[in-house]
Amino acid sequence: MFGIKYIKFDAMTHVIHFKNGKIVKEGRGLSFFYTSYNSSVVALPMGSNDLLFIFNESTNDFQEVSIQGTITYKISDVKKTVELLDFTVDSKGAYKTDDGEKLRQRLINEAQTATSSYIQSLQLKEAIVNAKSIEQKIMEGLKSSQAVDLLGVDILAVNVVAVKPTPEMSKALETATREALQQEADAAIYQRRNFAVEQERKIKESQLNTEIAVKEKEKQIAAKKHETKILEAENERKLREMKIKADIAIEEENQNLIKLKADNEKKLADIEKYKLEASLKPYQQMDWKTIMAIKPKGADPKLNIAVAFRELAENAQKINNLNITPDLLESIIDDNNIQSQQAL
Numbered sequence: 001m002f003g004i005k006y007i008k009f010d011a012m013t014h015v016i017h018f019k020n021g022k023i024v025k026e027g028r029g030l031s032f033f034y035t036s037y038n039s040s041v042v043a044l045p046m047g048s049n050d051l052l053f054i055f056n057e058s059t060n061d062f063q064e065v066s067i068q069g070t071i072t073y074k075i076s077d078v079k080k081t082v083e084l085l086d087f088t089v090d091s092k093g094a095y096k097t098d099d100g101e102k103l104r105q106r107l108i109n110e111a112q113t114a115t116s117s118y119i120q121s122l123q124l125k126e127a128i129v130n131a132k133s134i135e136q137k138i139m140e141g142l143k144s145s146q147a148v149d150l151l152g153v154d155i156l157a158v159n160v161v162a163v164k165p166t167p168e169m170s171k172a173l174e175t176a177t178r179e180a181l182q183q184e185a186d187a188a189i190y191q192r193r194n195f196a197v198e199q200e201r202k203i204k205e206s207q208l209n210t211e212i213a214v215k216e217k218e219k220q221i222a223a224k225k226h227e228t229k230i231l232e233a234e235n236e237r238k239l240r241e242m243k244i245k246a247d248i249a250i251e252e253e254n255q256n257l258i259k260l261k262a263d264n265e266k267k268l269a270d271i272e273k274y275k276l277e278a279s280l281k282p283y284q285q286m287d288w289k290t291i292m293a294i295k296p297k298g299a300d301p302k303l304n305i306a307v308a309f310r311e312l313a314e315n316a317q318k319i320n321n322l323n324i325t326p327d328l329l330e331s332i333i334d335d336n337n338i339q340s341q342q343a344l
Helices: 080-085 099-120 124-128 130-142 146-150 168-283 288-293 300-314 324-344
Strands: 004-008 011-017 022-028 030-034 039-045 049-058 063-077 153-165
Touching: 011 030, 011 080, 030 039, 039 080, 049 099, 049 324, 063 099, 063 124, 080 146, 099 130, 099 146, 099 153, 124 153, 124 168, 130 153, 153 168
Parallel strands: none
Antiparallel strands: 004 030, 011 022, 011 039, 049 063, 063 153
16 A cells, blocks of 8 residues: 555565665665665575586596586675675565675686686696695685675585586497406406416415424424423332331431330330339348337237248148137238228
């Protein structure tokens, strides 16, 4: 109504609202009402964008190659971009021109320009295997390009995904490579067989050396065992000699001990003999009757009776009549029985 419109943008879009040729609003993620008859709205995407590219170049040996890759960029200077390209949108947010496509095409042209001289300095095979170097050349060319700088664009990354020759040349290269690989495979097989033969020879030689070493070691072991047996026999002989010497020494000590014991017993016997002789010497000249009479503890009645019987027996020819009562004998017998029981 009356040409009043409402428009809204996301946070990744930089918006400039022109009214009567002057900037009224500017910023990211704006939403506002405007009059369509005297206003224009410019919207620039501020996020990163991936630009696919593919272009053909000729190598130093006049072979055509196709280079495919991706350029990642973002608009960094809105003022510069707006001055060169038209990003005006209608009331629905759709771009009125194709200047966005122009921006992408200019970047592709700059990338091809940066690559062209480098590709022409390479042979076909070198170009095919130098994708990383081509990436660097494109990146350097875009960074140093005045046109890219005027567009207000910042190059974030360049990726070259493929460098391909023509189908005919690709087939020829595949054939040549296949033949070269086959030759390398044959050479590898030959080398592997030679290596296997050489390894087998080394293994046999190692086995023979091992057998020789084992035999030599067995000889050493046998000699060592023999030496050990001799040493054991010698040690056993020495042990037997030591044992015999020890037994002899023990027997000699036993003999000395026995002799010493005999000497001691003999000395003790001599001492006892001397003591006995010394103690009996005073009684040798005395009569036994006198000895009985001088008994230290006094005369035993029974002993006196026995002495009396002895004297009677010695003078039996002088005795005509002897009367011994049973009571006397019974008292002697009873006393002996009592003493025997006490001893038990």
